[in-house]
Structure formats: structure tokens, C-alpha cells
Amino acid sequence: MPPTNSPTLRQRRLGAELRKLRERAGLTATGAAELLGVNQARVSMMETGRTPISADRIRAMARVYDCTDDKLIDALAAMTGRRSRGWWEEYRDHVPVALVDLAELEHHASALRVALMIHIPALLQTTDHARALFQLAAPPMRQYEIEHRLTHRMKRQGILHREDPPPYTAIIHEAALRMGFGGPAVTRGQLKHLLDMSELPHVTVRVIPFGADDFPTTGQPFDYLEGPVPQLDTVQLDSHHGASEFLDAEAQLNKYRAVLHCMESSALSPTETRDFIHRCIQDH
Missing domain, CATH: 1.10.260.40 (lambda repressor-like DNA-binding domains)
Structure with a gap:
């Protein structure tokens, strides 16, 4: 070969x-x-x-x-064999390669956990909300770049709607629910969508309210993608300049497992979170 x-x-x-x-x-x-x-x-x-x-x-x-x-x-x-041609390969020349790699990782993950401070998780965003975020990029994206990013993001969300969806847990700080990207109507639509997604049996959403000040984080968003065995887990870190970093060393994985555990201990329960999101919708 x-x-x-x-x-x-x-x-x-x-x-x-x-x-x-x-x-x-x-x-x-x-x-x-x-x-x-x-x-x-x-x-x-x-x-x-x-x-x-x-x-x-x-x-x-x-x-x-x-x-x-x-x-x-x-x-x-x-994991062996020839390179598979997943849908993400169509975007290799249109979006940053790290986003192509992330889509492939998500497709093969046995479970996903994400932690964010000021943004709604990509897999739980509405089209209008995602477009509003891309339109705020600095430097500005060209329209065709926005459309490529948008369709790529929406296709990534397909893993939550397939026949065998992986368990998905999102830990979101209250700040992300209070941000008004796209204006009041877009924000209300996004929060209602987040509420609907949280009702799916394989999706867990938990909010860390402003009053919780005992969780360890620098505010950097990250994805924790579980492999078929713990040794094959991966952490994906976002950065402001558009690149992503993928971590898989044992010490790094242990660190982020511990961070997630502490953040989950500071978060509201899924039921409390849904009540909290309901109140946020009324506030907007």
C-alpha cells in the first residue's frame, strides 16, 4: 500500500x-x-x-x-486500513485543517464532553447563532468562508442525530447564556434550541452559575473526546488565532479529566439547568 x-x-x-x-x-x-x-x-x-x-x-x-x-x-x-473518506474530507481545502481533524475525531468518539465559558457548544448551536459568531470574526471572513464554516459546523452536529449517537455532555458557564450574539431574537432561539437538545436522552447540559466561584479553569474552552479505551482519549483546545491543539499524553489527559470532574461538581444538575435556561429565555 x-x-x-x-x-x-x-x-x-x-x-x-x-x-x-x-x-x-x-x-x-x-x-x-x-x-x-x-x-x-x-x-x-x-x-x-x-x-x-x-x-x-x-x-x-x-x-x-x-x-x-x-x-x-x-x-x-x-483504527487500521486505508484512509476513510468521511464527509469532512470535502472541507479539507475550505476550512482550517484542525476543524477537519476535529470532525473526524467526533465521528469516531465513544463519548464527548465539552466545557465553555462564553460560547454555546458548536454542536448545540443554531444556524443563526453560528452565523452571527462567524460574522464577528477578526479579521472579517469573506462570505464564502462563512458559508463553508457554517455548513461544516451543521454537518458536525449530525453525530447527535444519528442512530447510534455518542453520549454528549456540555458544561457551560452562565456567561454563555447571557451573551447576545445576533440580537434578542437569535439569542432566544438559541436558548430554546439548547433547551430542546438537553431533553435528548444522550445529551446532558449543565450550567455553572455566576455564583459558583470554586471551579478550576482559565476560561479556555476545550473538548474531551473519549476513545474506545482511555489511552486513546483526546483533548482539543481552541485558540484565538484559529488553530487547535490536540493533546493525548497521559499526564495531559489526567489533568483535563480532573478539571472536568471539578467543573461538574460546581455545575447545576441537568434538571436545575433546564429551569435556569427557562429563566434566561424570559430575561432575553
Whole structure:
């Protein structure tokens, strides 16, 4: 199978996990190549996601690396094969590549948790609300850029409406409910939509009110995307300059799990949150 010069985030993650297994086994790329019966360049391409790998190859590597975690091995084997052409690939030339990668991650996630301070989560936004946000971008976006971003965002929301939707939890600060992006009518429509989405059995919305001052956060929004096993979880961080950072080191994952736990302990219950949103709608 020919190598690729533009591996997806999922392919790069598979390669990175293989590198971690090799390093834990105390093997160099050259040493691993000898045991696997391939050249060192082949090992390097597999670890950078530049060449497809079969499930059988994954299991052979796990044996060479003395990995006995069957759940992890099965999860890695499920990530193998040729690059899939998901709907997000249509946008690779039209939106930042990080948004394409995020859509792919969301599609494969077993569960999603997000935390935001001043914005409604992207997967819970109305079209009018999202358009209002894109129109406020600095520097301004061209109209066709706004439309690409808008259709991409709406397609991302499809994971919450498919036959097997992942559990989705959104922790939102009260500030996000009080922002008036797009004006009163758009804001009321957004809050009503948020309320409707919170009624879905797989969607949990919890609000942190202004009065709660004991939660640990810098205000930076982040997504926590759960993989089939905890080792394959990913944290996605937004940044003001438009790029996204994806974190998957064990210490980083543990940190954000702890942050989410503390934020959830400061948030209203789902029922209290729905009552709170009702009051916010009346205020707008």
C-alpha cells in the first residue's frame, strides 16, 4: 500500500500510539524493524501515519513490543486500513485543517464532553447563532468562508442525530447564556434550541452559575473526546488565532479529566439547568 504525505489526525494518532508501545518496550526503530522483518524506514512511516497498517500487523507489533493489553490492541487494530473518506474530507481545502481533524475525531468518539465559558457548544448551536459568531470574526471572513464554516459546523452536529449517537455532555458557564450574539431574537432561539437538545436522552447540559466561584479553569474552552479505551482519549483546545491543539499524553489527559470532574461538581444538575435556561429565555 502506497504511503501518504497527508495522514489524517486519526492515522497520526495510531502511529504515535505504536511509537509509545515501542519506546515502552525499550526498542529503537532499528531494533523494532529487525524483529518485525522490515526496514527502519517502514517503521518510521508507520509511526508517522504515512503508510496504512493492517490489523494483523498491529497484533504482530504488539507481540514484539510485549503489549498484553487486549482492549488497547483491539482498539488500535480497529483504527487500521486505508484512509476513510468521511464527509469532512470535502472541507479539507475550505476550512482550517484542525476543524477537519476535529470532525473526524467526533465521528469516531465513544463519548464527548465539552466545557465553555462564553460560547454555546458548536454542536448545540443554531444556524443563526453560528452565523452571527462567524460574522464577528477578526479579521472579517469573506462570505464564502462563512458559508463553508457554517455548513461544516451543521454537518458536525449530525453525530447527535444519528442512530447510534455518542453520549454528549456540555458544561457551560452562565456567561454563555447571557451573551447576545445576533440580537434578542437569535439569542432566544438559541436558548430554546439548547433547551430542546438537553431533553435528548444522550445529551446532558449543565450550567455553572455566576455564583459558583470554586471551579478550576482559565476560561479556555476545550473538548474531551473519549476513545474506545482511555489511552486513546483526546483533548482539543481552541485558540484565538484559529488553530487547535490536540493533546493525548497521559499526564495531559489526567489533568483535563480532573478539571472536568471539578467543573461538574460546581455545575447545576441537568434538571436545575433546564429551569435556569427557562429563566434566561424570559430575561432575553
